[in-house]
Amino acid sequence: MSIIKIGSRKSKLAMWQTETVAQSLYEQGIETTISSMETKGDKILDVSIAKIGSKGVFTEELEEQLLAGVTDIAVHSAKDMQSILPDGFELIAFTAREKVNDVLLALDTSLNLDDPTRKIRIGTSSVRRIALLKHYYPHIQTVEMRGNLQTRIQKLRDGACDALMLAYAGVKRMGYEEMIVTIFPEDQFVPPVGQGCIAIESATGLDADKKSRVRQCLNDRDSEACLLAERAYLRTLEGGCSIPAFGLAVLNGETLTLTVGLASLDGNTILKKTEQAPRQDAERLGERLGQYILENGGREMLAEIRRHIG
Numbered sequence: 001m002s003i004i005k006i007g008s009r010k011s012k013l014a015m016w017q018t019e020t021v022a023q024s025l026y027e028q029g030i031e032t033t034i035s036s037m038e039t040k041g042d043k044i045l046d047v048s049i050a051k052i053g054s055k056g057v058f059t060e061e062l063e064e065q066l067l068a069g070v071t072d073i074a075v076h077s078a079k080d081m082q083s084i085l086p087d088g089f090e091l092i093a094f095t096a097r098e099k100v101n102d103v104l105l106a107l108d109t110s111l112n113l114d115d116p117t118r119k120i121r122i123g124t125s126s127v128r129r130i131a132l133l134k135h136y137y138p139h140i141q142t143v144e145m146r147g148n149l150q151t152r153i154q155k156l157r158d159g160a161c162d163a164l165m166l167a168y169a170g171v172k173r174m175g176y177e178e179m180i181v182t183i184f185p186e187d188q189f190v191p192p193v194g195q196g197c198i199a200i201e202s203a204t205g206l207d208a209d210k211k212s213r214v215r216q217c218l219n220d221r222d223s224e225a226c227l228l229a230e231r232a233y234l235r236t237l238e239g240g241c242s243i244p245a246f247g248l249a250v251l252n253g254e255t256l257t258l259t260v261g262l263a264s265l266d267g268n269t270i271l272k273k274t275e276q277a278p279r280q281d282a283e284r285l286g287e288r289l290g291q292y293i294l295e296n297g298g299r300e301m302l303a304e305i306r307r308h309i310g
Contacts, residue, residue, distance in 0.1 A: 002210070003031045003032060003033055004025060004030055004031070004032045004033075004072050004073060004210060004213075004214065005032070005033050005035065005070070005071045005072045005073075006018055006021065006022060006032050006033065006034045006035070006071060006072070006073055006074070006075060007034075007035050007036075007037070007062045007065045007066065007070070007071035007073070007074040007075070008034060008035070008036045008037075008062075008074070008075050009036065009037065009062070010036045010037060011148040011149075012148065012149070012150060012174060013077075013148065013149055013170050013173060013174055014036075014075070014077075015034075015036060016173050016174070017075050017077070017173070017198050018034055018036070018075040019034070020095075020198075021075050021095070021198065021200065021218060022034060024217055024218055025214070025217055025218070028213075028216075028217045030213060030214075030217065035065065035070065035071055037061055037062070037065075059074070059076060059080065059081065059082065059201070062074040062076075062201075063086065063089055063201070066089065066201065066202060066203040066206075067088060067089075067203055069203075072202060072206055072207075072210055072214075073092070073200050073201065073202050073206075073214055074200070074201045074202075075198060075199075075200060076198070076199045076200075076201060077170075077194070077197075077198065077199070078094060078193075078194030078195075078196075078197040078198060078199035078227060079167070079191075079192045079193060079194040079195045079197075080194075081194060081199055081201070081231075083193070083231055083234035083235040083237070083238070083239055084235055084238070085201075088203055088204055088205070089201055089202070089203055089204065090201070090203075090204050091199050091200065091201055092200050092201070092202050092206075092211055092214060092215050092219070093199070093200040093214060093215045093217075093218040093219035093224075094197050094198070094199055094200070094219060094220060094223040094224045094227045095197060095198040095199075095200075095218055095219075095220055095223060096220040096222075096223055097196045097197045097220070097222075097223045097226070098168065098169035098172065098173075098196040098197070099168045099169065099172070099196060100167075100168070100169070100186055100191045100195050100196040100248060101167075101168045101183050101184055101185075101186050101189070101191065102129060102165055102166070102167060102168070102184045102189045102191060103165070103166060103167070103168045103171055103180045103182060103183050103184065104122070104163050104164070104165055104180065104181050104182035104184070105153070105156070105163060105164040105165075105166060105171065105176060105179040105180055105181065106156075106162060106163040106164075106179065106181045107156065107157065107179070108162070108181075109181055111162065111163055111181050111182075113137050113140065113182065114137075116139040119139075119141065120139075120140050120141065120162050120163065121140075121141045121142070121143050121161040121162045121163075122140055122141070122142050122143065122161060122162065122163050122164070122165050123142075123143045123144075123145030123152060123155065123156065123160060123161035123163070123164045123165070124142055124143075124145055124164070124165040124166075125144060125145050125146045126165070126192070127242065127243065127244045127265065127305075127309065128192055128243075128244040128245065128246055128263065129142075129165050129189075130142045130244075130265075130267075131244040131263035131264065131265055131266070131267045131270075132188070132189050132244075132263060132267065132270075133165070133267070134266060134267025134268075135263065135267035135268070135270060136188060136189075136267075138267070143160060143161045145160070145161065145164065149166065149170055149171070149174050149176070150174070152164050152166070153176065153179075163181070167191070167195050167196065168180075168183065168196070169195065169196040186248060187259070190246035190247070190248050190259055190260075190261060190272075191246060191248055192245070192246055192247070193227075193230040193231055193233065193234045193245070193246070193247040194227060194230060194231070197223050197226075197227060199227070200214060200215075200218055200219075202214070222251050225249070225251060225256060225279045225282045226248075226249035226250065226251060226256070226282070227249075228282040228283050228286070229247075229249040229256055229258045229277075229282040229283065229285050229286040230247040230248065230249050230258070230260075230286060231286065232282070232283040232284075232285070232286025232287050232290065233245075233247045233258065233260045233286035233287070233289050233290045233293075234247060234286075234290075235286075235287075235290070236286065236287050236289075236290025236291060236294070237262070237290050237293065237294065237298065237302065239302070242309060243262070243302065243305055243306075243309075244262065244263040244264070244265065244305065245260075245261070245262045245263075246259075246260065246261050246262075246263075247259070247260040247261075247286070248260075249282070249286075251279065254278055254279045255276055255277075255278065255279070256276065256277055256278070256279050256281075256282055256285060257274065257275075257276045258274065258275060258276075258277070258285050258286060258289060259272070259273070259274040260272070260273055260274075260286075260289045260290070260293060261273065261293065262293055262298050262301055262302070264301055264304070264305070265304075265305055265308055265309075269297070269301065271293050271296060271297055271298055271301065273289050273292050273293060273296075275288070275289055
């Protein structure tokens with residue numbers, strides 16, 4: 001079989017994910033090459049993701065390489081993927097999932113969010129995290145924080161904020177677990193769709209044998225069922241990583257439990273719903289819950305959110 005050409009972002013976390021994928025392929029006898037690049041989302045750091053204006057801020061340039069045949073597959077954090085891919089592209093595999101929680105990193109191990117008398121500044125660029133912090137910890141101040149994990153930690157050390165709110169998966173993969181002071185419960189701080197999972201994208205025209213081998217080697221069936229449900233929910237909302245939506249699917253045997261929701265930007269209102277369905281109905285479950293959220297205040301909330309973030 002010919003070599004699989006892999007496209008990736010250049011950040012340390014993206015390269016960790018890509019090298020992990022390459023190692024998995026190598027263990028199955030598949031040779032790889034890696035081509036890394038900076039995407040629009042990596043270059044524009046003084047504007048929030050929501051306001052950059054492109055739906056594929058971390059994926060567009062990688063997709064151009066896929067379409068041109070420069071690469072065969074692209075490795076992404078699943079949470080960065082658009083809910084509706086551009087024509088000509090598909091997700092062909094989802095890796096086994098890491099722990100999905102949001103976490104708080106700080107230099108001060110005594111940091112306590114429950115103390116309303118203490119002024120705490122939390123660095124995050126996520127509209128979902130900001131909205132949920134406003135809801136559960138209204139006394140907390142948030143600070144806009146873009147850049148890769150190492151850049152953010154340096155900003156923390158320089159005093160730009162008192163703590164960082166991040167995904168556990170990235171923190172663990174980069175070896176910063178000792179800095180975690182809080183692990184947020186996923187039933188309160190429900191993660192964004194796809195958090196903790198690596199997604200493999202290809203052009204729909206990729207050679208069928210390559211596609212089959214990659215999928216056979218990398219795809220985790222349980223992760224795929226969960227991600228199909230979560231992504232169907234987000235697709236129904238026509239949302240991406242720039243709206244304060246959340247969704248988490250969990251498998252217990254052949255039963256899928258999906259919790260979804262949407263928060264207002266000020267954190268005052270949270271719409272939330274949980275339902276179950278058989279594994280094979282994953283996408284229908286996501287679509288059904290998406291319709292529920294839209295029909296129970298979500299449509300108006302999304303219109304208001306989009307008026308504010310453009």
